[in-house]
Amino acid sequence: GAVVSQHPSWVICKSGTSVKIECRSLDFQATTMFWYRQFPKQSLMLMATSNEGSKATYEQGVEKDKFLINHASLTLSTLTVTSAHPEDSSFYICSASRTGKTEAFFGQGTRLTVV
């Protein structure tokens, strides 16, 4: 159990366009989902926390208008990178946790390349 699926696994987009990444909990209801970004050879940095049905909480320095997060259901959260630029190229990973549980389960990540 506790499977989290991300889609797509990789995406290439043109500079200036928007791209949407999906994070789904397949076999449990995820009250809270997290979005992390990982640059090459670096650690995972939390971008934002999303709770189902409410606005996401962004970490300091993360542009909320650029990284739009929607958590409309208990099994799906989406991250939309708007007006993407090459510096947004990164590995994006989501995780999901159940209500009242500290352990979160990670998706397989999405490699975004902006050209």
Place this chain on the structure above:
Amino acid sequence: AQSVTQPDIHITVSEGASLELRCNYSYGATPYLFWYVQSPGQGLQLLLKYFSGDTLVQGIKGFEAEFKRSQSSFNLRKPSVHWSDAAEYFCAVGAVSSNTGKLIFGQGTTLQVKP
């Protein structure tokens, strides 16, 4: 401030040798502790976790870790390393009080295995 430190950025060991990866944390609350492994271009795989109880925890792939509260450490060990263990290893900490699954990651340790 909450932080996780992995002092060793890069470690090289010979196949069959023992391994210890260090992790120190600074956390105001009672921590939950995790070790993850990441192969190149892949997502995170949970090796083991500590929530409470026995301070020596066993994980997958023959890994174990010991929680030492007095030293604020959670070092990962393996008695005999296999070539397939070469990867990036991340230590992470979550707050018992948060009940959300939010994690703070260390910088990661790259493990290279010599034949």
